[in-house]
Amino acid sequence: MNIHEYQSKEILKEYGVPVLNGLIVFSAEEAKKKAELIKSDIVVVKAQIHAGGRGKAGGVILAKSLDEIVEATDKLIGKPLVTHQTSPEGQIVRKVYIEEGCNIESEFYLSLIVNRKKSCFTFIASPAGGMDIEEVAKTSPEDIIYVDIDPSVGLKAYHVYRIANFLNLDKKALKVILEGVYSCFTDKDISLLEINPLVLTKEAKLVALDAKMGFDDNALYRHPDILEYKDESEEDKEETKAIKHGLAYVKLDGNIGCLVNGAGLAMATMDAIHLAGGAPANFLDVGGSASVEMVSTGFEILLSNPKVVGIFVNIFGGIMKCDTIAEGVVKAANDMDIKVPIVVRLQGANAEIGLEILSKSDINVMLAEDMDDGAEKIVSLVGNKEATNEHLGR
Numbered sequence: 001m002n003i004h005e006y007q008s009k010e011i012l013k014e015y016g017v018p019v020l021n022g023l024i025v026f027s028a029e030e031a032k033k034k035a036e037l038i039k040s041d042i043v044v045v046k047a048q049i050h051a052g053g054r055g056k057a058g059g060v061i062l063a064k065s066l067d068e069i070v071e072a073t074d075k076l077i078g079k080p081l082v083t084h085q086t087s088p089e090g091q092i093v094r095k096v097y098i099e100e101g102c103n104i105e106s107e108f109y110l111s112l113i114v115n116r117k118k119s120c121f122t123f124i125a126s127p128a129g130g131m132d133i134e135e136v137a138k139t140s141p142e143d144i145i146y147v148d149i150d151p152s153v154g155l156k157a158y159h160v161y162r163i164a165n166f167l168n169l170d171k172k173a174l175k176v177i178l179e180g181v182y183s184c185f186t187d188k189d190i191s192l193l194e195i196n197p198l199v200l201t202k203e204a205k206l207v208a209l210d211a212k213m214g215f216d217d218n219a220l221y222r223h224p225d226i227l228e229y230k231d232e233s234e235e236d237k238e239e240t241k242a243i244k245h246g247l248a249y250v251k252l253d254g255n256i257g258c259l260v261n262g263a264g265l266a267m268a269t270m271d272a273i274h275l276a277g278g279a280p281a282n283f284l285d286v287g288g289s290a291s292v293e294m295v296s297t298g299f300e301i302l303l304s305n306p307k308v309v310g311i312f313v314n315i316f317g318g319i320m321k322c323d324t325i326a327e328g329v330v331k332a333a334n335d336m337d338i339k340v341p342i343v344v345r346l347q348g349a350n351a352e353i354g355l356e357i358l359s360k361s362d363i364n365v366m367l368a369e370d371m372d373d374g375a376e377k378i379v380s381l382v383g384n385k386e387a388t389n390e391h392l393g394r
């Protein structure tokens with residue numbers, strides 16, 4: 001789960017990381033009423049969406065008067081902002097953050113991540129701040145330092161020294177920031193915390209000018225305070241619906257919808273589709289205890305993706321009974337007008353009953369012998385058909 005910049009800054013502030021004063025508004029009228037609370041000659045109006053690259057896309061506007069603040073707010077709110085991290089349609093701006101301005105001397109990059117390869121946390125820092133860090137990594141990798149932190153040891157003075165020396169920053173000031181970032185990262189089960197830019201002001205203060213946090217979804221149950229920050233309007237609608245119904249769904253770039261039970265089988269199914277020359281549109285694991293309703297909801301989610309031109313249902317019955325899946329498929333076909341071909345492979349518990357349910361119904365499904373046969377069948381049925389062009393090249 002991701003949260004907004006202003007929310008991340010609220011958390012950072014609690015942990016002693018210096019941020020500038022700001023307030024959130026939902027309309028130009030609200031901006032007009034409240035903006036004077038920000039005592040600063042220059043104010044920055046920032047679109048709050050769950051995507052970076054706002055600066056370059058016109059989502060960060062400097063304002064020098066109340067009129068300019070209101071104008072900037074009006075310009076941003078209610079309209080889509082297209083950045084290199086959003087879809088081509090952009091993300092609708094629903095609120096803006098009005099923040100004190102500052103005099104920037106230099107901009108730095110700082111982030112803390114969970115390093116799965118090395119089983120540790122890693123600070124990433126660079127004097128090339130305010131830019132796309134992936135770009136810096138490509139063009140001048142020598143400008144980036146990676147400092148691994150063993151979680152059983154924690155953040156120590158020598159970590160701070162290494163980063164401060166690399167960035168040529170004051171150790172005491174940077175220590176406050178690194179300690180705040182590290183504590184909040186570990187306390188709140190964050191998986192990515194990024195400050196880009198961290199700025200040194202002309203008054204020689206270090207300030208987090210931007211902030212981004214991503215949380216480990218599996219740990220959210222122990223952070224009700226973080227869950228309060230959830231903004232559903234920023235999340236993928238299909239993924240939100242899937243979570244509500246207890247389905248594990250991840251959207252992908254291909255055009256063959258997959259409905260599978262078990263994460264391992266779902267991965268294998270995606271491989272089989274690739275091997276047969278196709279591309280999966282999603283990962284969907286209905287799990288071991290799915291109901292008929294869950295299966296038909298799964299179909300709804302698959303079909304709400306306009307790219308999907310065919311569906312492959314691949315089930316290995318165990319705890320999950322094949323007849324439940326078959327009933328779910330029949331229910332989905334009756335409830336919805338499914339225009340795309342469906343290939344079903346049922347094997348294992350109650351497979352015969354499931355196959356009978358399918359053959360007795362008048363829905364149009366093609367049966368497959370096994371996973372590879374199913375993958376080949378669905379790929380040959382959909383061919384190289386592209387549902388729409390708009391998602392190409394993303």
Ligand code: GDP
Pocket residue numbers: 044046051052053054055056060100101102103104107129130196197209210211
């Ligand atoms: P992002 O583009 O979505 O990452 O948004 P940022 O919050 O990083 O803002 C983009 C850029 O706007 C920063 O790198 C700064 O150069 C600039 N900016 C943001 N706040 C201020 C400010 O208070 N004063 C000045 N002069 N520039 C700012």
Ligand code: MN
Pocket residue numbers: 052053130196197210
């Ligand atoms: Mn930024």
